[in-house]
Amino acid sequence: MSSDKLLVHQYEVLPQEFFAxxxxxxxxxxxxxxxxxxxxxxxxxxxxxxxxxxxGNGEDPASHAHRGSTPRSSIMFGDPGRAYVYFxxxxxxxxxxxxxxxxxxxxxxVRAVQPVEGIELMAKNRPTEASNVTNGPAKFTQAFGIDGSxxxxxxxxxxxxxxxxxxxxxxxxxxxxxxxxIKDGSEMQLRFYIKxxxxxxx
Numbered sequence: 393m394s395s396d397k398l399l400v401h402q403y404e405v406l407p408q409e410f411f412a413x414x415x416x417x418x419x420x421x422x423x424x425x426x427x428x429x430x431x432x433x434x435x436x437x438x439x440x441x442x443x444x445x446x447x448g449n450g451e452d453p454a455s456h457a458h459r460g461s462t463p464r465s466s467i468m469f470g471d472p473g474r475a476y477v478y479f480x481x482x483x484x485x486x487x488x489x490x491x492x493x494x495x496x497x498x499x500x501x502v503r504a505v506q507p508v509e510g511i512e513l514m515a516k517n518r519p520t521e522a523s524n525v526t527n528g529p530a531k532f533t534q535a536f537g538i539d540g541s542x543x544x545x546x547x548x549x550x551x552x553x554x555x556x557x558x559x560x561x562x563x564x565x566x567x568x569x570x571x572x573x574i575k576d577g578s579e580m581q582l583r584f585y586i587k588x589x590x591x592x593x594x
Contacts (some may be wrong), residue, residue, distance in 0.1 A: 400491045408548045411472035411491045415498035416492035419445035426559035429536045438505030442585040448497025453576035457497035468497035470563040473548040484530030503529045506591040528593040
């Protein structure tokens with residue numbers, strides 16, 4: 393069980409301004425923040441330990457927004473601080489947050505979190521050993537019960553089913569690397585993770 397156990401209402405929700413910055417800066421700064429999912433059975437929360445940044449028009453060959461706005465990627469051109477959830481390879485849901493400065497597009501993929509609250513609920517959603525519950529982007533969404541119905545959700549208000557909050561956590565070192573699981577643009581140093589955290593994806 394995480395030592396970061398807390399009452400989520402003690403922490404301040406990140407405002408839209410946090411997400412209205414350069415995408416890679418948001419991706420880095422999301423590390424250590426708390427993602428909160430409210431359910432009828434209780435609250436699930438976890439510390440974000442791994443992210444990836446994806447830019448917009450013509451900047452990033454791995455981005456859904458690389459060739460402009462499409463029915464799927466149009467949300468990346470919209471308001472910062474919205475959830476962008478898509479079905480990956482027809483198998484898994486992945487959660488991103490729209491994050492960009494000014495016009496254009498951008499989003500941050502949440503790749504892994506460290507469970508904080510609602511660990512028993514996570515285990516019911518994703519029955520496996522504790523260290524394997526949320527250490528990957530698809531594992532995390534399954535454990536938190538996040539699907540396409542969350543697409544477009546405002547994550548900058550505690551009234552939402554899903555939001556991101558500031559979090560008092562111990563100091564950590566950030567590692568930057570190429571993104572994983574993609575073909576084009578994998579060399580771009582846009583993956584960020586907390587060094588030596590056991591919940592970082594393998």
